[in-house]
Amino acid sequence: MIFEEAQRLKSLPPYLFAEIDRVINEKKSKGEDVISLGIGDPDLETPAEIIDKLCNEAKNKDNHRYPSSYGLKLFKEAAAGYYRERFNVELDPETEIITLWGSKEGISNIAYVFINPQDIALVPDPGYLVYSIGTMFAGGSSHIMPCIEENNFLPDLGSIEKKVAQKAKIMHLNYPNNPTSASCGLEFFKKVRDFAGQNRILVCHDNAYCDVYFNDSCKPVSFLNAEGAKETGIEFNSLSKTFNMTGWRIGFAAGNSHAIASLGKYKTNVDSGVFNAVQYAGATALKNWKAYSQNNISIYRKRRNMVFDAFNKTGLKYYKSDSTFRQPQLNTTKAGV
Numbered sequence: 001m002i003f004e005e006a007q008r009l010k011s012l013p014p015y016l017f018a019e020i021d022r023v024i025n026e027k028k029s030k031g032e033d034v035i036s037l038g039i040g041d042p043d044l045e046t047p048a049e050i051i052d053k054l055c056n057e058a059k060n061k062d063n064h065r066y067p068s069s070y071g072l073k074l075f076k077e078a079a080a081g082y083y084r085e086r087f088n089v090e091l092d093p094e095t096e097i098i099t100l101w102g103s104k105e106g107i108s109n110i111a112y113v114f115i116n117p118q119d120i121a122l123v124p125d126p127g128y129l130v131y132s133i134g135t136m137f138a139g140g141s142s143h144i145m146p147c148i149e150e151n152n153f154l155p156d157l158g159s160i161e162k163k164v165a166q167k168a169k170i171m172h173l174n175y176p177n178n179p180t181s182a183s184c185g186l187e188f189f190k191k192v193r194d195f196a197g198q199n200r201i202l203v204c205h206d207n208a209y210c211d212v213y214f215n216d217s218c219k220p221v222s223f224l225n226a227e228g229a230k231e232t233g234i235e236f237n238s239l240s241k242t243f244n245m246t247g248w249r250i251g252f253a254a255g256n257s258h259a260i261a262s263l264g265k266y267k268t269n270v271d272s273g274v275f276n277a278v279q280y281a282g283a284t285a286l287k288n289w290k291a292y293s294q295n296n297i298s299i300y301r302k303r304r305n306m307v308f309d310a311f312n313k314t315g316l317k318y319y320k321s322d323s324t325f326r327q328p329q330l331n332t333t334k335a336g337v
């Protein structure tokens with residue numbers, strides 16, 4: 001028997017990466033050496049110390065029970081320590097941080113927390129599809145904010161109609177950005193904070209690539225660096241890209257305590273927390289963020305220079321950004337995938 005899917009599943013766009021995977025596998029089966037420029041999934045190893053921590057904690061029977069849906073105190077304290085050292089942002093680990101099953105989980109679930117049917121979320125385009133799909137799942141609709149090269153791949157907040165802005169409940173943003181690879185400075189985040197404050201919008205900033213950058217003089221900042229940003233927003237952060245931990249499923253959200261509490265209220269009803277052993281290992285990663293991220297950056301920098309050399313030889317025009325895995329080709333209708 002085939003069971004009819006709910007409308008929300010029928011409304012999904014075709015999953016782009018499935019087609020890319022098909023082409024890659026076809027080439028590989030013919031023995032070709034394929035370098036995948038598709039989905040951003042680090043091929044580097046998780047540092048050994050983090051893996052050892054997981055193994056040891058997995059043997060402790062105290063960790064075999066249900067974890068807290070809100071997260072392990074020690075992990076949240078490590079996340080607060082990381083925000084203090086990395087961004088000079090102070091967070092209360094108890095009320096302003098929540099552990100996530102990877103940031104994708106939180107980015108998707110936040111729609112169920114704040115979006116009623118017919119509500120609007122402001123969503124960047126091009127962008128990570130979870131922003132609009134999470135919104136659709138919750139019955140809301142996405143208002144597209146075009147992010148074009150002429151505007152440094154930033155949305156033009158002034159072009160958002162007043163009635164749309166007033167109706168919007170959430171604004172999704174992501175800098176350093178996937179897929180355009182653009183970054184933004186604190187000035188833009190201050191404008192976002194003011195816009196969100198005026199329109200009672202919760203800013204959801206996805207900072208998955210904050211530690212994949214190549215130029216110390218434009219080191220990515222946090223949305224929470226904008227003074228008073230905690231009033232209007234939260235930031236999603238992920239251990240996936242910074243520590244080569246995509247398979248581990250661990251991240252966190254930080255910022256506005258009311259929004260964090262609401263997300264926790266939702267999560268107690270859909271999941272029962274992240275395995276504590278994974279959170280202990282995550283804390284080890286966050287405590288040593290400087291050494292691990294610098295190691296990654298030095299490897300990515302070498303690879304990036306090779307790609308630049310190849311692009312230059314072919315005369316391809318490309319956007320030479322200072323962050324993320326991507327350096328998209330320009331003059332295409334879409335900046336990349």
Ligand SMILES: *Cc1c(COP(=O)(O)O)cnc(C)c1O
Pocket residue numbers: 040101102103104105128174178206208237238239240241246250251
């Ligand atoms: C990879 C990525 C994430 C991280 O997702 P996790 O669920 O934490 O692994 C979030 N946002 C964007 C834009 C990404 O590319």
